[in-house]
Amino acid sequence: MNVPVADMQNGNLLAKLIGLVLAIGLTAIGVVLGFVQGLPAQQVILYAVATFALSAWAWKFYLQQFHTQNSAAREEDGPGELRQAWEKYRLGVLGFVILLAGFLILSLTVEGFFNVWNVVSGLILLAIIVLTITVGKFVSENKSAFIGLMVLIGLFTIGAMNIEGFASAVNIKSILLFAAFLGLACVGQTLVSLLGGLDLSIPFVIGSANVGLLYMISLGVPPWLAVILILLLGAIIGAINGILSFRLQGQALILTLGTGFAISGGTQIITSIGTAYSGNVFGTVPKWLSNLSAMNGVTFGLPFPPVIAIWALVAIVLIVGMRNTVYGRYLYALGVNRTSARRISISERVYWVAMYSLSGLFSALTGALLLGWSGGGFIGVGDPYLFMTLAAVVVGGTSLLGGVGGYGFTVIGVLVLQVLTSFLVGIGLNFEWQQFIFGILILPMVALYARSPHIRTQI
Template sequence: MSIATNAAAAPLGRRGASLDRAIVIGLAMLVVLVLAGSLLVPGFLSVQNTRSILLLAAFLGIASLGQTLVALLGALDLSIPYVIGAANILLPAMMVAGLPPAAAIAVVAALGLACGMVNGLLSYRLQGQALIMSLGFGFAVVGAAQIWTSIGSQFGGTVFAQIPGWLRNLAAFNGTTFGLPVPPVIPIWIGIAVIAIWGMGNTWFGRGVYALGGSRVAASRLQISELRTWVLVHGISGLMSAITGMLLLGFSGGGFVGVGDPYLFTTVAAVVIGGTSLLGGSGGYGATVLGVLVLTVLTSLLVGLGLSFAAQQAVIGLTIVPMVAIYARAPHIRNQI
């Protein structure tokens, strides 16, 4: 076996061990929360509440894919909520301007991908300030979107448009999939999750992301382009954010620039609860899916118990602290190989 193969195999092995532990912890938390909800909140396991939980989890899960990939590189993308908000108002604005819905969706998705790639390029060039760079870039994106959509309108940050029925059906609570009472966004998320989990474990791109997060020296010796991987990962994050913003338009029925604000905290929380290391190289989207479900079920339980939004944030924050403490006990992968 070559030196390059040995260097690649070590990070992947450690990645599997980290994922196994994260999945066990995530499943245990999910089971406990579901049992607590069934005992404390009437109707918690009803079909309606289960569908609501999965619907909200789908939005968060799609947005969290990009955050997971960026975290695997050892960074965070703070532009996600702002790209979500920008996409949420750009899509109806383009439809009002006369662009066919399908074409408008394609344009917004392409813009999300392009914004993510530019964010990745800037963040890579200024890695010492990558966190602030992504935040500032997000402000710039959402600001530009507000300026463009407010031209000739008195409603800055809010756009009203006739949303096509098929777009509403994609993300509406009462949406159907092939006649079944399941909002299409749920199977869409499942499909994205299957592709992402398979791709991260079975493609050169996925292995390259883990290699870079684990050891840049080893990655360079494997001839993995750090710049290309960094840009592609952030591009995927921008694309997923734009898709989330457009799906949320179908959910709410109107464009609002602040619709992405909760995702600044929740995407990071889902990644942390899932067990992906914010130092990079360890974790995966499968664990993030569990983190999303844990976070969404916990929120539903807290709402059912009548806790205020502030109290919900406090409980979720207190949940993250021990999770970080547990995962932080393991040394980073670069210190293990």
């Protein structure tokens, strides 16, 4: 019994040594970089001490979390001590080195990247990653929501520290405003994916509703009536989508794309009949509609646009409804297993068509609200939503195969995407880079919780 204890102490010593070496190395790099940049000596020393303390703490945390049980179960004879230590801590060391290398490359290539805020935010990032991994082990249900929340917190903290005005009321309001548009557009996508379908007609319906509403208003239809008509038309289009794709569920993606093309083309033909301006509709948007979704809108005297309140209301109704009502439970039942749902006489057709028509309804609503925001009709207003709705649903954690997820997850996904956009805009990246980073980030986020089992476990 003596040997393992000695071994453990030995291992602990080694671990501490490795941590010490890493911390000293990090501090040394910091000091060198500080002097190269010509900072005052006091500052460099302060940063060096802070770096050393923080990295030593991070290493200690890592040791406590991961290597208390493992070390007891080690074998007595094996490769040499150094090699053993390497094998034991290689994950931690490698992760550390990779983070460090990334940081170094960034500081060497980007001018002025190496400053105290970036170091601190890097460490916060590290802490959040460690926290996510350690706490994530205990979260077995709703892992995607947990990870999404952690990413949200991390992004927001770092953004607030690094970017001036990131945590200001105006910026938060604008994040929420765009999140509300995206969130409303995602309602349909979420509901449809819960059944295992996909709806790519959303952007086209948004664009058509946007142009069609203005067209109706310019024809002299009372605005309130026009909005109701547009919502109704949206629901009808959604229902048509649902009816057509019910027998072709595997091809729902492409079928909705086809109806989307047709609707967008048809709307533009109708709206450009009798005018010289093809595809451009002119008209005045009523005040109440622009108040609904403009940045300086007012909700019952409070200074935020009502669209945020609408989104919140929709989200609450959907989350509560899907959790507690029989309709919501049936929806999940259908998504998980069609056969067993049919056995308890749930009509698949009714739910399929209903979800698609809800999708059309909310797309039309988004289009109408976007008209209030922009003040002019434009058919391409929905284009960014083509894949963004899909991305938000997927990042939130709703499975595209059906049965898993919910609107609450999508809300988190939407917020993550919007805060990330705001952050990327804040650090001065333009649209191309934002899109690139979105694409790169979707994969690891989804990979954290939505990995399908290996084929050999499915047999």
